[in-house]
Amino acid sequence: MAMVVNQTKTDTQAAENYISQVFETIKQRNPNETEFHQAVKEIFDSLVPVFAKNPKYMEHGILERMAEPERVISFQVPWVDDEGKVQVNRGFRVQFNSAIGPYKGGLRFHPSVNASIIKFLGFEQIFKNSLTGLPIGGGKGGSDFDPKGKSDGEVMRFTQSFMTELAKHIGPDIDVPAGDIGVGPREIGYMFGQYKKMQKGFEAGVLTGKGLDYGGSLTRKEATGYGTVYFVEEMLKDKNLTFNGSTVVVSGSGNVSIYAIEKASELGATVVACSDSNGYIYDKNGIDIDTVRRLKEVERKRISEYVEEHPDAEYHENCTDIWMIPCDIALPCATQNEIDANAAKILVANDVKAVGEGANMPCTLEAISIFQDKGVLFGPAKAVNAGGVAVSALEMSQNSMRLSWTFAEVDAKLKDIMTTIYRNSVKAAEEYGEPDNLVLGANIAGFLKVADAMVEQGV
Known part of the structure; x- marks a missing residue:
């Protein structure tokens, strides 16, 4: 039986007013970023009963802080195509929230990539990573480079240039990128090779989705x-x-x-x-x-x-x-x-x-x-597609321990994580009065862990 939250209309109205005000500020501060606005609104709408029950989150300015990236990095990526012509793309890394662990999130190479896309993905990543139960914060990155139709040499030269700048901002205990649309084993391999060359050492845990021969995890793909x-x-x-x-x-x-x-x-x-x-x-x-x-x-x-x-x-x-x-x-x-x-x-x-x-x-x-x-x-996506980042975090664990688990071991851990995400989402939905609303349940379950860590760590 669902447990209904005990809250008054006044509590709910105060929470709605607060959330509405923060959302309007976000829209004004981030004009024309429609994807980012959409991701924020979907989360915020779910959190009204949480803030009505726990006004401490308003007092600590959690939403204002959570919806503002801790760091946004934008940089040029110059590279030379097969005809010897110089091309210039734009690279991004948004390091959104590190309350529960190092930034973790993929890199997307696609012509549609812009600040709004990367920020919406990074914001979603905060809650997705929290839901896995693993110690990883939220981040995302990428470029408007299109790998389709490019030769291996062109992709290599682009990714090496991309990593030359990105390497300044990442590390096994700082920010650990992975793949996403347009970034597969080929791209990860080229980037890891460039990072290794620049760092003069083998830091396997700096990227996930790596090849099995150099620190990747079975079951990751x-x-x-x-x-x-x-x-x-x-x-x-x-x-x-x-x-x-x-x-x-x-x-x-x-x-x-x-x-x-x-x-x-x-x-x-x-x-x-x-x-x-x-x-x-x-x-x-x-x-x-x-x-x-x-x-x-x-x-x-x-x-x-x-x-x-x-x-x-x-x-x-x-x-x-x-x-x-x-x-x-x-x-x-x-x-x-x-x-x-x-x-x-x-x-x-x-x-x-x-x-x-x-x-x-x-x-x-x-x-x-x-x-x-x-x-x-x-x-909802932040729960359903969390398996990739979950196994990425398991890859980080294997790199730290300098060992490899079998396919069956990783697959069993993945299934257990996904089952736990589902159960925790159901539990949160029931606790806040909407037992069949997994959107609300996943958002709340992901939010609470990060919000409590932020409160405990101070402003």
């Missing part, structure tokens, strides 16, 4: 996708549902998507669609994950080439139309705001049972509201 499915599996169990026999649609075809498809299929689901930025494939017989993995991870080709090997499959050019396909479970694993209100309405009309956010903020606030209003099980 699978972690976000597997973790997504592990979280949704727990969410389904509580409603007597299962992946077994379900039809699933997974957007994207990168690291998260590939391993979400693999794990969902292992659990008996039929995954009928996935996508890239150009379009999506539909295979009623179930996606052949080995083909997708080879096309995307090895050959670096477009998803459209899948149909050349699977003639029964269909390719469609508009990737956002993937959500028109009827499914029991939707796993958006591509990018932010890929499911808007219209897509959410279509999924609901097609009787979707559960949505798990494998990507960072893939559903708009309007879409989330529709899912919740219609009783669709909804797992």
Whole structure:
């Protein structure tokens, strides 16, 4: 039975006023940063009952401090292309909050990267990292560099230039970046090599997502996708549902998507669609994950080439139309705001049972509201896709101890972490009076640990 918080209308109104005032200040201080505003609002809206019950957080200015990065770094990244022409990109690192540990968060290389994108990702990372239960703070970084279509030599020269500046601001006990969109094993390897050369020593724990030959962890590349499915599996169990026999649609075809498809299929689901930025494939017989993995991870080709090997499959050019396909479970694993209100309405009309956010903020606030209003099980990104950073932290632990755990050991730890995240989110939602609201539960569970640490450490 849910435990309802004992609070008066006056307490609630005071909390709402405080949160509203802080949010307006943030919007004024960070104009035109719509993604950052969206991420902040989604968190803030969940925290009204917390501040009504615990006014000490207002007294300590927790929101003002938490929503302002501890450090924002922006720098130029000059590099030379294969034709000998000088190119200049922009690099970012936002070190958001270090209350519970060193900054931890990925690097994204994509043309869309700007200050707003990196700040929204970094802000989300604070709570995601807190939810893992591991001692890691929140940060994020990246560049507007596009690795697509670039040669290995061009990627190497860019990443070496990027790391030459980034190295001044990171370290195993300071800030530990990892991969994200556009940053895979190749990019991590080049950056680690440059960092090692500059530092004149082997600091394995400075980056995660490394190759297995030089300090990487087994299960790391699978972690976000597997973790997504592990979280949704727990969410389904509580409603007597299962992946077994379900039809699933997974957007994207990168690291998260590939391993979400693999794990969902292992659990008996039929995954009928996935996508890239150009379009999506539909295979009623179930996606052949080995083909997708080879096309995307090895050959670096477009998803459209899948149909050349699977003639029964269909390719469609508009990737956002993937959500028109009827499914029991939707796993958006591509990018932010890929499911808007219209897509959410279509999924609901097609009787979707559960949505798990494998990507960072893939559903708009309007879409989330529709899912919740219609009783669709909804797992928010900061909880659902925390598996990647969780195993990154486990990689840091292995580096510190100078040992390696087996795949099975890391996978078992990952599943336990994801189950704990789900249970803690449910517990917080029940404690604050909304037992089926995992958005509220995850936000509160992630917030409390960081906020209490900030209070104890003083201003």
